[in-house]
Amino acid sequence: MAGDALWYEAAQVVGITNALNVVADGLGGVMAPVKVTGASPEVAAVFDEIRSFYGGTPDIPGPFALAAHDPAYLADLWAAARHAYDDNCLARRLKAALAFAVSLTTRSAFGTGFHLAEMRRLGVGERGVTEIVGVTQMFSSYTKIADTLQLEPDMGDIAPVDPTPAPGAGAG
Amino acid sequence: MPTVRLRDAEEYPEPARRAFELSKRWFNHEFPVPPAMSRVMAWDPGFGTPHGRAMKRAMGPGEFTRGEKEMVAAAVSGANACSY
Numbered sequence: 001m002a003g004d005a006l007w008y009e010a011a012q013v014v015g016i017t018n019a020l021n022v023v024a025d026g027l028g029g030v031m032a033p034v035k036v037t038g039a040s041p042e043v044a045a046v047f048d049e050i051r052s053f054y055g056g057t058p059d060i061p062g063p064f065a066l067a068a069h070d071p072a073y074l075a076d077l078w079a080a081a082r083h084a085y086d087d088n089c090l091a092r093r094l095k096a097a098l099a100f101a102v103s104l105t106t107r108s109a110f111g112t113g114f115h116l117a118e119m120r121r122l123g124v125g126e127r128g129v130t131e132i133v134g135v136t137q138m139f140s141s142y143t144k145i146a147d148t149l150q151l152e153p154d155m156g157d158i159a160p161v162d163p164t165p166a167p168g169a170g171a172g
Numbered sequence: 173m174p175t176v177r178l179r180d181a182e183e184y185p186e187p188a189r190r191a192f193e194l195s196k197r198w199f200n201h202e203f204p205v206p207p208a209m210s211r212v213m214a215w216d217p218g219f220g221t222p223h224g225r226a227m228k229r230a231m232g233p234g235e236f237t238r239g240e241k242e243m244v245a246a247a248v249s250g251a252n253a254c255s256y
Contacts (some may be wrong), residue, residue: 004244014247101244105251128188128235132244138227139245142209143254150175151208153255158201 004162009096014082017099017111020063020081024110033065042071046078051084055121060149062110071119094123100129178211188214191224198228209256 036047036058047068049058055059060068069076083097096118101167103111119129181192190208191214206214213220231241249256 007246010243010247011250014250018251030195043239069205081241088201090243094236094243097236098247100243101248102213102251105248125235131230131236131241134230135241135244136248138223138230139248140252141223142227143249143252143256145212146209146256147252149212150173151178153256155195155199158199171207 003089004164005167006166009084009088009090009095010164013090013098014102016081016084017102018106020061021103021106021108023066024114025064025108027066027120028110031066033060033062034068035065036060039068040071043068043074046071048076049082050078053086054118061114069108078172094120096122097124097128097132101132104133105140106134174208176212178208179215181206181211184211184214187217 034043036044044066050060050064051057064074064078067077085092085099090098096115099111100115103115116129119132124132126172132158181189184192192210195206195210196203213224231238231245236244
């Protein structure tokens with residue numbers, strides 16, 4: 001897992017997963033989502049993309065259905081989410097696992113269920129799910145032990161430094 | 173600053189010092205001193221030994237590679253806002 005591009009992608013997944021979970025868990029029960037039937041053409045087009053991305057599911061994931069009250073916001077939120085979750089340097093399968101682990105860690109009921117279903121849809125078996133649960137559990141323990149004892153980071157130099165410039169640099 | 177005094181490797185019994193050597197292999201890195209977390213977990217073998225075994229089992233290759241799992245671990249640490 002060398003090279004900064006992988007870690008930028010992982011950070012994007014962590015960030016957007018948290019953003020979606022916050023809205024889904026916080027507002028899902030108190031704010032009505034925009035339904036597929038009756039959605040404006042602009043929103044319907046984004047909904048079609050979302051359904052396609054998630055394997056043709058008939059339901060729009062809650063955070064996007066809630067964001068659809070502002071079509072322009074939905075379009076940008078979806079564009080960012082799609083970019084973060086799509087195959088790139090990291091495969092969608094691993095990104096779903098990252099999103100599941102983050103959701104489990106932050107006790108997001110929406111995210112845990114949603115990304116667990118995504119992992120399975122993308123081919124992760126029960127063994128793989130158990131592996132991700134184990135890693136999540138063990139590092140939820142390690143992090144709390146380290147924080148309780150206020151340990152200072154001392155393993156940062158394990159990873160090699162990536163000397164490459166930011167994407168696009170020097171292209172113009 | 174840590175809330176406990178982290179002991180030097182020489183202050184641990186022999187089995188713990190062997191475990192510190194093994195952790196170099198696990199991380200494939202020549203630590204000048206054992207990482208703080210390794211020394212913390214070696215303090216009480218009744219806890220640290222099975223906890224360490226569970227961690228190694230969880231992190232070993234399976235459906236996901238060790239590298240992929242390290243990335244998941246980093247994401248979990250980030251979500252827990254842990255800088256260690």
